[in-house]
Amino acid sequence: MQRAFLPFFLLMLMLVGRLNVARATGLRIPATVKDTIVVRLPNRATLTLTVRDAAQLRQLKNYHLDSLTSQLATYITRAETAAKTASTDQVTMEFYPDKDQPGKNLPEQVRITTHKKTENSSKVDVVLNKAFGLTVTTDEKGVKSYNTANTKTQEQRQAKRDSTRLKELERKSISTSLVFDLGLNSLVNQKQYFTAEGKPETVDLRPGGSRYVSIGLITYARLFGKRSPMLFSIGPEFSFNNYMLNGNDKWVITNGRTDVVREISGRQFEKTKLATSSINVPLMINLQLRDAHYKPTFTLGAGGFVGYRLSSWTKLKYTTEGTTYKDKNHDNYNLENFQYGLQGTIGYRGLEFFGKYNMNGLFKAGAGPDTQVLSFGIRIFGLN
Incomplete structure (x- = not known):
């Protein structure tokens, strides 16, 4: 379990260092979620992992997170570059790690939403595989906040x-x-x-x-x-x-x-x-x-x-x-x-x-x- 979380720690350090904030929002997490792990890092960043049950938590070991960390850095750089030249306040890009590196059991989809940096705050939303994720927000005082949400559309409900x-x-x-x-x-x-x-x-x-x-x-x-x-x-x-x-x-x-x-x-x-x-x-x-x-x-x-x-x-x-x-x-x-x-x-x-x-x-x-x-x-x- 410790080896599985180490790449996540490195990923969060990289996101906070480059963009001052990293925010990832889970998609379609049922309202009955019960299992949550919260890790506070030395640089005041917070890592939150939310799963539906213990069985899903045990399945995390199947993901090659070290490979994902390296690949994710490339995705974030591309998203950040796109946000700088975009005409809107935010840019959303989708990537497919499992197709880019077949056979490594990576998430099927990574969606990154990059917001333009303002004087008060900046954030990046990262969603892995539409199943579980994390949300971290940093304000001008360096205070972190996080949350999870059920993102089912009204049509689906x-x-x-x-x-x-x-x-x-x-x-x-x-x-x-x-x-x-x-x-x-x-x-x-x-x-x-x-x-x-x-x-x-x-x-x-x-x-x-x-x-x-x-x-x-x-x-x-x-x-x-x-x-x-x-x-x-x-x-x-x-x-x-x-x-x-x-x-x-x-x-x-x-x-x-x-x-x-x-x-x-x-x-x-x-x-x-x-x-x-x-x-x-x-x-x-x-x-x-x-x-x-x-x-x-x-x-x-x-x-x-x-x-x-x-x-x-x-x-x-x-x-x-x-x-x-x-x-x-x-x-x-x-x-x-x-x-x-x-x-x-x-x-x-x-x-x-x-x-x-x-x-x-x-x-x-x-x-x-x-x-x-x-x-x-x-x-x-x-x-x-």
Whole structure:
């Protein structure tokens, strides 16, 4: 090891003596470099050798550094001469020791960047074989500094990220995603009906209070190949629907019918709603497009769902003589147990919207308002 480093010491002495500074910058050294040797010479110069691992350090003995030292002196002289007559502040020249002296196991490439000498400092950058190197800088006070850097270009880093995304895309032919939908309910295709007293009636919902929430665990399976943008998805999901009335109306069930009636006792309601919970199984075909870097962009999904009502209840909230009451009553309210319909999604990158249309009626025929449900809103999580 000592014999291998001796030519490096001689090289540094020659560079400092002729040019006041020697600076060599390593090319493409990974950010995870762990092994570094720093040698301080008597003339205040510093030699830094950085390698990726111990194995690369042991390989240094294979280089004929004594021959390289002699050849490098010629290269530096040529670079220095070129810098003196150049019109720019620096000149970069590339040499190929292994081709100049075949069979001596020299570096494949030496790149030397020579900067014109100024009043404050001067430097020469020497890079050996694009693998490891050293950086030494001298200022006007003779103070030395050194560093190493990862010189991968932005294009190379982007190519590596693209390759990683592509491998992940091809590996995950089946994936599972947590889906959280938050939106509103509205009643559509509503027909006027007659209450038990024979009065014509329609249901008027409070838009902001008639909320829809669902959470599901959806499995996606890629169709037609590893890179295909087509996917099939299936549930299950749990959903919660609120149907909050406007004004001072309330939901009641009398004589086997569910009706909306006006409160006549003088009590003023803050909230009056009918709520349901159900389990659904959506089945959809999804299109997911990606950009040139394999990042998801436009998404589109269409399909249907089937489900079953788990529970239903009404809730009244009102205040009397300074006391707030919340009356809650569980019943089936003549709601349909089974439900089915159509649903779809559309989105771009991280933003996605959903729509859900119940094809069957909300209530059983002849036992409540004749209407269907449309739910819509934003999908917080989903296809990725």
